[in-house]
Amino acid sequence: MDDSSLADLLSQFGLSDKEIDTYLTLLDHGEAKASTVADDAGVSKRYVYSISEKLEERGFVTVDDHVVPTTIRANPPEEVIDTLSRNLDEMEPALADRYTRTAPADARFEVVKSRVTVLKRAAELIANADEEVTLSIPHDRLPELADELRAALDRGVLVLLVVSGVEPGPDLGLDGLASVARAWSQPMPTMLTADRQSGLVAPTEMITRSNAGKEAIAFGQQQLGPILVGSFLGNYWPMAEEVYAAEPTALPATYRDFRHAVLEAELHRRAGTPIRARVRGRLVGGEEESFEEFVGRVTDVRQGLLAPGNNSFPVENSFDIETEEGVHLAVGGLGAFVEDVEASEVTLELIE
Incomplete structure (x- = not known):
């Protein structure tokens, strides 16, 4: 491997061009005084001290400032690689956890671990719907999706809404949020489908309590959408009581x-x-x-x-x-x- 290729790989670990030049010079010498490294790398001695401290923190070199003049020693390559590997291993779980929480809404499957993210995903799905939305949600969380539901209706989207955990009545504030809305006093899962091809399901406790320790599933699989719609219309919709229906749309x-x-x-x-x-x-x-x-x-x-x-x-x-x-x-x-x-x-x- 030539110096250019090696420098490219080192840059992927966050080393600047000057840090790479300094480190490669130290590798050539094994151990050297700061003045020697400065001359060979084309930088000032003060800069060598500064860079060496950063390289030492990352495990690339060891600075011996107990002797005069101070010497800088390149660590054995196997130790450097071992340190980098450990850092990557430690980083993987954090990256995987963060990726799960921020995966795009149209991913085939996504495990959602917080109520905030569930409501964010729901808002995104409603905002992107072109034809149909089915939604069940606790009544006290409905305001967090109200703007997206109004906009969907303005676009001509069919919105079938069930609000749960509230007694059915005419004063639930659902006018303009759905084509047809129903209410059910019992708790029920939060379920959403958009255009029959994407959606999410969240346990009741996850939406009603912020620290419930539950997880939701968001999906972007066309095969699952009709199944969830069928469950919504077949199991939950008939149990709820109609509390609002929009006026007929002007024809044609x-x-x-x-x-x-x-x-x-x-x-x-x-x-x-x-x-x-x-x-x-x-x-x-x-x-x-x-x-x-x-x-x-x-x-x-x-x-x-x-x-x-x-x-x-x-x-x-x-x-x-x-x-x-x-x-x-x-x-x-x-x-x-x-x-x-x-x-x-x-x-x-x-x-x-």
């Missing part, structure tokens, strides 16, 4: 999130507004890429998003249309298997 409006389209269709149905759906999708059981448009008047909605629900199983959310030809079709979202049509995009419009 287009939705790539099918649950959002179902919610709006039901809101307009309850308001007595006749609506038409333009569905881009494919026949269930048909060719994977055989997309076409299905257009018809919305005749019925089956859903569990608004109370009272009328779906036959917890995650069923669908609607029926009647085409101009009198054909009746049941429309479901991505992965539909009991409906006639699997929709990828829905446009709702008023029937004049």
